[in-house]
Amino acid sequence: MDNIVLDVQGLNVDLATPNGPLHAVRNVSFQVRRGETLCLVGESGCGKSMTSLALMSLLPKVAKRSAQHLSFLGEDLAAADKKRINALRGNKMAMIFQEPMTALNPAYTIGNQLMESYLQHRRSSAAEARARAIDLLEKVGITSSAQRLDQYPHQLSGGLRQRVMIAMALMCSPELLIADEPSTALDVTIQAQILRLLADLQQELGIAMILITHDLGVVARIAHRVAVMYAGEVVEEGLAHDLFADPRHPYTQGLLSCIPVPGRTAPGGRLGTIPGVVPSLIGEFQGCGFRERCPHAQERCRVTVPVHTSEHDHRWRCILNGAPA
Template sequence: MTVAAETVLEVQGLHVDIPTPAGVLHPVRDVSFQVRRGETLCLVGESGCGKSMTSLALMDLLPRAATRRATTLRFLGEDLAQASRKRINALRGDRMAMIFQEPMTALNPAYTIGEQLVEHYRHHRGAGPADARTRAVELLEKVGIASAAKRLGQYPHQLSGGLRQRVMIAMALMCGPELLIADEPSTALDVTIQAQILRLLADLQKELGIAMVLITHDLGVVARIADRVAVMYAGEVVEEGPATEIFATPRHPYTVGLLSCIPVPGRTPPGGKLGTIPGVVPSLVGDLQGCSFRDRCAHAQPGCSRTIPLRESPAGQQWRCVLAPEAEAA
C-alpha cells in the first residue's frame, strides 16, 4: 500500500485586500490548494491574475497597505495566520524559501555574492564565517557554478543572468528549506538557460524532497515540471488538479482558452493561427459576483452571474463552472 506524502503547505480561503482611492482591490480571492513533500504545484494564468501576489501572501511579504486573511494557512501543521512576526522571520528564508522573479533586483548590488550567501546562512543557523563560506561554495557547486570559491568575491553585475539566477537558487537552498516558492525563475533568461534552470530545479527537488510552488505563465514549462496545476484568473483558482488531467481534459473555458494558445507540434501548421482569448481581465476593485470570466466566455449564460458551484472529477480535478461536464468536453 502506497503511503501518501506529508502535506507541507495547506491553503484554504486565502484573500488579499488592498485599499485604493477607487475602493478595495482584491488581487487574491478565496484561493485554496495544498502541496505535498516532493510535489510541484504550478500556478498559471495571465499576467495580473494574482500568481505573484499569492506567493507574497504565503511568505508574508505583502505591501504595507495590504491585508491577508485565510481560513487555513498551515506549513507542516503550523498555523502561519496566527504566527508572530518573530516566528515568521525565523521560518522565512530557513524552512520556507523563495526565488524571486528578477535576480538583478533581488540581489544587493553593493555586496558580493559571498557576503549575501554567508549572511543568510549565519543569520538562520548561527554558523561561523568559515562554515558559512564552506556551505556557500558547496551550494554554488551544486547549482552548477564553476570556480565557486572565486565567484564568492564577485558582485551581481559581474555575473550573467543565468549565473545570477543560479545564485538565487543557491541562496534559497542554503538552509535546506522544506518549501520552495519559485516566482517565474526563468522568465528573463534565453531558452537554453531557461531549460537548464528548470532541469536544475527539478533535479534538486527530487534529490532533497522539497515541496515546490512554481509560478509561471508558460504552459510549456508546466507540462515539463508540474505534478499538479492551479489555473488562476482574476485573483481566484478556477481549475485545479493533476497536470495530466488538466492538459488532457481541461474543464474550465478559461483553461481551454489558455491551452488553445499553444502551438502543438504536428497539429498546428507553420504560420497557422493560434487561439486567442478576447477581451480583458475585469477590474478587481469592489465586490465581484459570479464567474469573473463570463464577459470573455463563449459559453456565458445567466447563471454565470450567480454563485458558481465547485465540481470535481473522480481523478481529483476541481473547477468552477455552471456548464455540465459533457458540455465542457464538447
C-alpha cells in the first residue's frame, strides 16, 4: 500500500450545459504506483483529458468534480482547499500539456517560466533556480541550455518546446507526472525521442506517471498498466501485456483491430473499423455506453453492466464474461 501514489475511486465530472449536465467522467477508478506508467487510452472525447484536469484541480468553472475517494500520497485531495492544492500542483504533482506552444507563455523567456515554480515552492535563490533549470534542460537533451534560458517559446522548434515542458514539470521533482498526449503535435522521429526520454526519466527518478494518448503503438512501448476509456468511463483495465494479448471488452478489441500488425496484416489489406459515433452524455445515462456500436449488444446492455475480474487484476465492464473476438 505504501507505494501507491495516487488512488482514484468513483471519480465523476459533470459539466453544466443549457440542455442539462454533461457527464464527462463517470465513476472512474484506478491506482498509480511509484515507478509505474498508467496509460489512459481512448478516442477523442472519451474523458481522458477531463480526468487529468480533475486530478490537477484545473477543471473549468462550469465543471463539478465528485469522488468516493481521491488521495495523493495518502492525502485526501477532495477535501484539500485551494491553498493546499496550489502547494501540491507544480511541486509534488506536475503536468505536461498537449500543445507546448499554447501552454508556454509567449511573453516570458524560457528561463522565467522554468524557474517560476522552483522559486515559488522551494523558496530558493534565483541562482539556485537557474542552475536547476540549466541542469534539467541538459537532462532532457537540450544543448547550450544556459543560452536557451534567455530565448522565447517562438524561437524554439516544436520538439524543443516539448522538452522544455518536460523540464518544467520536473523542476520540483514531482511524485506524480501527468502527460496529456505529449507527442501528438510532433513528427514521428521527435515523438519517439520524447517517449524514450519520458521512459528514461521515469526509470531514473522513480516517478508515478499517467500518460494520456489515443495511440496504442505508444501504449505498447511505454505502459505498465492500461485503462481503456469510452464515453467517460473505464471499460477495461489491466497490465499492458494482458490487455494486448487478451482484450476482453468489445471496444478494446475494436481499437486493436484498427492497428496494422507486421507479419499479419496484408499489404493493402483492410483494417478494422468501429461503426457509429460516441453517444451523447447529456442528461440521464444508464447501461453500456458502447452498446449502439457493439456487435455483441443485447437488450440487457441498457441496464447496469457488471464488472468482471481475471488474474493479474485484469478488469472489464461488459455483460459477457470474456467477450468473443
